[in-house]
Amino acid sequence: MKNNLLITIYLFIIIFFTSFGRSNNNQQKRTFSDISFVKETLKVGINSELDTIIFINKSFVFDFTRPAITDSLAKEVLYEYYRKRGYLIQEELIGNENDNLLCIRYNKIFQFQRRDNYSNLAIISYWISPPNSSGHCFQPSKAIVFKTDNGFEISNQEFIPTNYAIDSVSVIENNPTIYGYDYDCNEQNVIRDIRITLKK
Structure with a gap:
């Protein structure tokens, strides 16, 4: 009888700690359902x-049959868009611009x-940025x-934060997909890797 009681207690302890370990492991991966327009899965840890x-x-049609967007064309479209909204263009500055105005400078296309x-x-x-600024x-x-x-x-200006750096882009299951990382420039540290799928 005493042995049966000890065996029962022993089994209870094993089951309890096994369940506790699984519970902690489940907390390492949290899944968030739709939050406004973003659905995300975040793995918590050093290599998050x-x-x-x-x-x-x-609304757009993503395909490969229309004329492709080139680097020079993207630059032209960007400058035309912001020029109509009162922004200065870095390449058109003459040196006496008002520092209270904002300036657009093209970087690159992905x-x-x-x-x-x-x-x-x-x-x-x-x-x-303000005219001729740097940092x-x-x-x-x-x-x-x-x-x-x-x-x-x-479209979709600032659709990702400025601290999200883009490494590369690809097409996965006919969806435009962005690969990059969340970068803390002050600490010169990569916080986490990111993958962003664009859908309409």
């Missing part, structure tokens, strides 16, 4: 990562490619440029 979906607030064809949608990065930790803004029936458009 953010895997998220962003739904673009403009093109989505399938085999040898580029798509009708791209990501562009650019700086928004080591001043990170570029990002926006989406795409081809529509009415021409090229800029």
Whole structure:
């Protein structure tokens, strides 16, 4: 009888600590359902990562049949968009501009490619700053440029924070996908890796 009681207590302790360990392991991966327009899964830890979906607030057709967006074309569309809204263009400055105004400076384009064809949608990065400003930790803004029936458009400005740096872009299951990292420039430290899937 005494042995049966000891065996029962022993089994109870094993089951309790096994369940407790599983509970702690489950807390290492938290899944968030839809939060406004972003669905994300965050793995917590030293090698953390953010895997998220962003739904673009403009209707577009993502394909490889329309004219591709080139670097020079993206720059032209960006400058035209912001010039109409009263921003200065860095390349057009003459040196006596009002420091209270904001200036746009094009950085680069990230093109989505399938085999040898580029798509009708791209990501562009650019700086928004006072004229002729500079800074080591001043990170570029990002926006989406795409081809529509009415021409090229800029959309979803600041759709990701400026501290999200883009490494590369790809097409996964016919969805534009961005790979990069969340970077703390002051500490010169990568906080987490990111993967962002764009959907409409």
